[in-house]
Amino acid sequence: MAGGNLSPRQKMINLMYLIFIAMLALNMSKEVLSAFGLMNERLVESNESAELRNKSFVDNLKLKAEEQPEKYEPLKAKGEALDQLASDFNAYLEELKGKMTATVDNPEEYESMDKGDYLDQNFFKGGKLKPEGEEFKAKIVGFREGVLKLIEGQKGMEDVVKSVKDKFNTDDVKRGAGTVEWLDHNFKGFPLVASLTKMTQLQSDIKTTESEILGNMLQGTLSSEVSMTNYTTLMETSKSAYFNGEQFDGQIVLGRTDASTKPSRVELTLDGRKLSDKQYTIEGGKVKLKVGTGGVGEHKIAGALYFAQDGEEVEVPVNSSFATVANQTQQLFLQIK
Structure with missing residues (x-):
């Protein structure tokens, strides 16, 4: 335009x-x-x-x-x-x-x-x-x-x-x-x-x-x-000793092992008697007991392990047992007696 x-x-x-x-x-x-x-x-x-x-x-x-x-x-x-x-x-x-x-x-x-x-x-x-x-x-x-x-x-x-x-x-x-x-x-x-x-x-x-x-x-x-390399196998049984010829009902289960996971507190008893700090050590994430086997028969270990998590203590119950049997010398002595 x-x-x-x-x-x-x-x-x-x-x-x-x-x-x-x-x-x-x-x-x-x-x-x-x-x-x-x-x-x-x-x-x-x-x-x-x-x-x-x-x-x-x-x-x-x-x-x-x-x-x-x-x-x-x-x-x-x-x-x-x-x-x-x-x-x-x-x-x-x-x-x-x-x-x-x-x-x-x-x-x-x-x-x-x-x-x-x-x-x-x-x-x-x-x-x-x-x-x-x-x-x-x-x-x-x-x-x-x-x-x-x-x-x-x-x-x-x-x-x-x-x-x-x-x-x-x-x-x-x-x-x-x-x-x-x-x-x-x-x-x-x-x-x-x-x-x-x-x-x-x-x-x-x-x-x-x-x-x-x-x-x-x-x-x-x-x-x-959670890697499988951090697991081991454990044997769970209904009792600590079995009679000859009795059926064994053990179960093999997985248990996690971790050297950096250690309990913050340990409270255990052996046959109702509290274990002192000198009767166990913590090695590689495991509580290693240092107690005598006691007399012949079954002995019960009970109590709990406590782990720190997010500012609180988490209780893991312990309820296990082991059996003490007489050695061959003791058995021979009993037979002679």
Whole structure:
């Protein structure tokens, strides 16, 4: 449409149409900014819940390490090292987000967070990164390499290792026929609210990573506990001695052996008399008795073994017996007598 051929009315219609298109674009931009803000809020809520779960997990590991140090102390040490890496990186990001939101009057008015000046000025200078930008990348790399050092090479951690490398990758990004620096690609020129949401997503990745690793570490320990290599066979009988020609009713059952599972308390009696600490030792997860066989006949061992579990004592009843028989010399003496 040539401008010289338009009537004043048509010109007015065209102008109103242009204004309408501009208003649509403006509203769309505001809707996008609000969407980023709402996404950030949801991520913050999710991160708070994940942090509580991870803290509970680490606290539980500490408790188990007190109860069964041989089994859980190595796991606890790794869990605490991982938690320290996650806490340090998360605190750095939280501080950075605080500086970003300090540049606006109301951090909940997402439609006003449409400028990217703060990160553009603090991370970049020309085509290079400023020290603050280099520090940001170094924090990501430090967390990634620290986590990989803890878990790389461990059985069952292969998927987690790949996930950590992918989520915290800072390699240059392909763009067209060339590449662009990672920080430039992800943060330069973006609205403040978009960069803020990306920071919160990075915090979510930290907490998810910690949760996955802690879960895999515990799963590995539990799998080892229930492995068939930790079982032995036991013979159960209805009585301790049988007559010649009598049918034997013994049953062969499986019993779990674990050198790191030791009772926290032992209370046993032999024929009703309480055993003292000197009459037994705990070796390789077993209670080894050091008592005399007593007179000829059946002797009963009763009581309980107590194991610490989740801050409480679990009682395992003991009800067994053994028989003492006369040796050949004693039998000969009795016959002569």
